[in-house]
Amino acid sequence: xxxxxxxxxxxxxxxxxxxxxxxxxxxxxxxxxxxxxxxxxxxxxxxxxxxxxxxxxxxxxxxxxxxxxxxxxxxxxxxxxxxxxxxxxxxxxxxxxxxxxxxxxxxxxxxxxxxxxxxxxxxxxxxxxxxxxxxxxxxxxxxxxxxxxxxxxxxxxxxxxxxxxxxxxxxxxxxxxxxxxxxxxxxxxxxxxxxxxxxxxxxxxxxxxxxxxxxxxx
Numbered sequence: 001x002x003x004x005x006x007x008x009x010x011x012x013x014x015x016x017x018x019x020x021x022x023x024x025x026x027x028x029x030x031x032x033x034x035x036x037x038x039x040x041x042x043x044x045x046x047x048x049x050x051x052x053x054x055x056x057x058x059x060x061x062x063x064x065x066x067x068x069x070x071x072x073x074x075x076x077x078x079x080x081x082x083x084x085x086x087x088x089x090x091x092x093x094x095x096x097x098x099x100x101x102x103x104x105x106x107x108x109x110x111x112x113x114x115x116x117x118x119x120x121x122x123x124x125x126x127x128x129x130x131x132x133x134x135x136x137x138x139x140x141x142x143x144x145x146x147x148x149x150x151x152x153x154x155x156x157x158x159x160x161x162x163x164x165x166x167x168x169x170x171x172x173x174x175x176x177x178x179x180x181x182x183x184x185x186x187x188x189x190x191x192x193x194x195x196x197x198x199x200x201x202x203x204x205x206x207x208x209x210x211x212x213x214x215x216x217x218x
Contacts, residue, residue: 035123036074037114040131065134080110115169158205159184
């Protein structure tokens with residue numbers, strides 16, 4: 001089997017600009033069944049180990065800001081998180097833990113669990129969004145469609161602001177079973193994700209990683 005580097009070389013990533021320049025997409029793309037996954041399983045070390053999903057911004061937990069923007073764009077929605085799922089009970093969403101065999105694979109373990117769940121829901125694509133990224137565009141699903149695709153702002157690829165093909169689930173699991181480094185960038189290349197470039201005065205995919213970030217945007 002070809003290694004990751006060889007597979008990546010075979011992919012052609014096509015840049016598209018969203019925001020200021022209309023993106024031409026196939027008619028009927030809004031009819032596609034697109035699920036969404038909030039990635040809330042990271043360790044918030046800069047917050048002293050606090051559960052980042054519940055860090056307040058403008059008086060509300062970060063997860064509420066993310067869900068507010070996701071709900072008009074995609075359905076169904078799930079949360080990727082380990083630990084006690086009851087802490088998300090108020091949101092009425094399924095909480096997906098990482099599979100034990102992928103416990104050391106970082107955020108891709110969450111993506112893998114999400115793709116399994118989305119396949120069971122009959123979705124064609126799944127949008128991922130980190131819980132600490134509350135300012136993403138309210139038109140993100142439309143901007144990224146058709147997938148697979150990933151958001152880019154000023155040359156920086158935001159790997160987890162992406163639209164994954166649900167059919168890639170088994171391929172991602174195979175990738176995670178390899179003896180290699182589990183880079184999200186490589187997984188996106190393997191599924192053929194194209195880059196969609198966003199233009200705005202501020203980075204809409206900025207991560208709020210520390211109390212100072214919360215203060216700056218509060």
